[in-house]
Amino acid sequence: MAEDKLQRAIETLKKSGVRITPQRHAVIEYLLTSKSHPTADEIYKALEPKFPSMSVATVYNNLRILKELGLIRELTYGDDSSRFDSNITDHYHIICEDCGKIVDFHYPTLDEIESLAEKVSGFNISHHRMELYGKCEDCSEVAVTS
Ligand SMILES: [Zn+2]
Ligand SMILES: [Zn+2]
Numbered sequence: 542m543a544e545d546k547l548q549r550a551i552e553t554l555k556k557s558g559v560r561i562t563p564q565r566h567a568v569i570e571y572l573l574t575s576k577s578h579p580t581a582d583e584i585y586k587a588l589e590p591k592f593p594s595m596s597v598a599t600v601y602n603n604l605r606i607l608k609e610l611g612l613i614r615e616l617t618y619g620d621d622s623s624r625f626d627s628n629i630t631d632h633y634h635i636i637c638e639d640c641g642k643i644v645d646f647h648y649p650t651l652d653e654i655e656s657l658a659e660k661v662s663g664f665n666i667s668h669h670r671m672e673l674y675g676k677c678e679d680c681s682e683v684a685v686t687s
Pocket of ligand 2: 626634644
């Protein structure tokens with residue numbers, strides 16, 4: 542399935558006239574196979590052994606292109622540690638308060654909240670974002686055994 546997504550992503554890039562460099566290919570592949578919503582820095586560190594001459598700027602540049610083409614989503618958290626998500630279907634996130642892990646959570650989109658918000662505020666609502674916080678399984682286990 543990840544292979545399929547990778548093929549489709551590469552097709553999209555080709556159609557948009559974006560050159561597929563080995564680094565670019567690696568960045569897309571890493572994002573599509575990773576479920577961890579990595580930061581640009583994490584992607585850079587993961588790919589560095591394979592591409593020692595690649596810079597963080599290259600990673601950022603690739604992420605920007607992928608984002609502009611709608612292949613990935615950027616999740617911002619009010620600091621500079623944006624995370625990147627290759628799952629572009631509507632979903633919510635559960636975030637571990639201890640280790641920062643982000644897990645996808647699928648639930649029917651709460652569209653009513655948007656129409657209600659429009660009605661009461663007069664805003665033209667474009668989207669909404671909901672995050673759930675807690676302790677992941679790994680972090681809960683540590684707490685129990687120590
Ligand atoms: Zn955790
Ligand atoms: Zn996600």
